[in-house]
Amino acid sequence: MVIAKKYVVKKYFEGLPKPEDYDIVEEILQPIKAGGIVVRAEWISVDPYLRAYNRRTAVPYDQYSYQVGVVEESKNPDYPIGTRVVTHKGWSNYTVIYPKEITAEETIYKLPDLRGLSNSLGVGAVGMPGATAYFGFLELCKPKPGETVVVTGAAGAVGSIVGQIAKIKGCKVIGFTGSDDKVQWLEKELGFDKAINYKTANVAQALKEAAPNGVDCYFDNVGGDLSSAIIYQMNLFGRVAVCGSISAYNEDVNNTPKANLLQPAIVAKQLRIEGFIVHRWRNQWPRAFADIVQWIESGKLVAREHVTEGFDNIFNAFVGMLQGENIGKAVVKV
Known part of the structure; x- marks a missing residue:
């Protein structure tokens, strides 16, 4: 007998x-029928969109991610026992x-070939956040x-990858982040040309000094x-590529x-500003993953991770990420 546990959102966040x-709900896992599989979670992701999308689903709902x-256990020949999969089955x-x-929005696919790298990257640099950046x-x-x-958000799961891809493509990269430790990491380890702590700097002046000839591309x-x-x-x-607005979530x-x-x-500089959701390119994700692994x-x-251990600590990892405690991708090892 297997006891399955899941986090259920019972009220909207204020x-x-x-x-x-x-609520953390426990239930006995029911026997599977033909075509079914039982998946045991190994790594669970916490991301800003879980906060942003909170009111898009009627409560109560199972916390997706x-x-x-x-x-x-398997009664599906396409997914034999031992197969690792990426799903959106959440907490x-x-x-x-x-x-x-499974619908396209719900998602299930086999874990990409990580060539010996940690499987946790399947919810990070070689998962949805990496595809978002790419x-x-x-x-x-x-x-x-x-x-x-x-x-902006340059030391987070997406921003840190965007900046590094920009360097790979021969660009000058300036990152905004929220602590001096993150500034040091971006400059010393990731090779950003300049990182700025927006909490302590005069943003307009610091950017003018860092980019005296102006800014060509902005990932927001x-x-x-x-x-x-x-x-x-x-x-x-x-x-301008608009990915999110975590300052207001x-x-x-x-x-x-x-x-x-x-x-x-926008008018004077004739800017192009476009928002996006990464599922626009869902059938092309494998191309991004192959490049990122290489x-x-x-x-x-560098695909840095901020690892929290334990199923019971997922909520703390989530809130910590929203408060900027993580450097790199926040993940939970179950």
């Missing part, structure tokens, strides 16, 4: 998520899955060698006044922060 917003798991330790019934930056910003690229993870300041220093025909949905008017900069193997890209 501000920062709280433990009482969740990406996880890497191993097939422990659950055991899950019964019928792959043919396609959002390369397809929307279309960087050229020698251009100046700015990334945070929104707010920081993004407005950057957009006002962009060059003619600059490109924990704010009152009926009273979100206001930022400076952007239209004068870059990691060759030492061109």
Whole structure:
């Protein structure tokens, strides 16, 4: 008999998520029928979109997110016992899955060939966050060698990869982050040309000093006044890829922060600003994963992880990530 546990969101978040917003539900795993598999989670992801999408689903709902798991029981020849899969089954330790019934949004695919790298990368650099960085930056910003690229949320799961891809493509890279430790990591270990602590710097002045010739590409993870300041220093025909607005995710949905008017900069500089969701390129993810694995193997890209251990600590890992405690990708080892 297997006892499956999962986190269920029972009330919408007000501000920062709280433990009482969740129930941990236990149930006996039911025997599988033909075509089914039982997956035991090994690595579970915590990401900002879990906060941003909180009100898109009626409560109560099972907390979704990406996880890497191993097939422990199978009545499906395409997924024999021992197969590792990436699913969107979220904060659950055991899950019964019928792959043919899984929708594209729910997701199930076999873990990419990581060539001996940690399986945890399947929910990080070689998973949805890596694909987000790869396609959002390369397809929307279309960087050229020698251009100046700015990334916000630069020490996070997506931003840290965007900055490194920009360096690989021959760009000058400036990253904004929220602590001096992260500034040091971005400059000393990842090779950013300049990192700036937005909490202590005069953002507009620091950016002007770091990019005296202006900004060509901007990958926006945070929104707010920081993004407005950057957009006002962009060059003619600059490109902006809008990935998220984490600066406001924990704010009152009926009273979100206001930022400076952007239209004068957008019009005068003839900027192209495009938001995106990475599933636009879902059938191309394997191409991104192959490149990212090769870059990691060759030492061109560092995929740092902030690991929390224990199923019972997933919530703490989630809130810690929202508060910026992680450097690199926040993952939970189950």
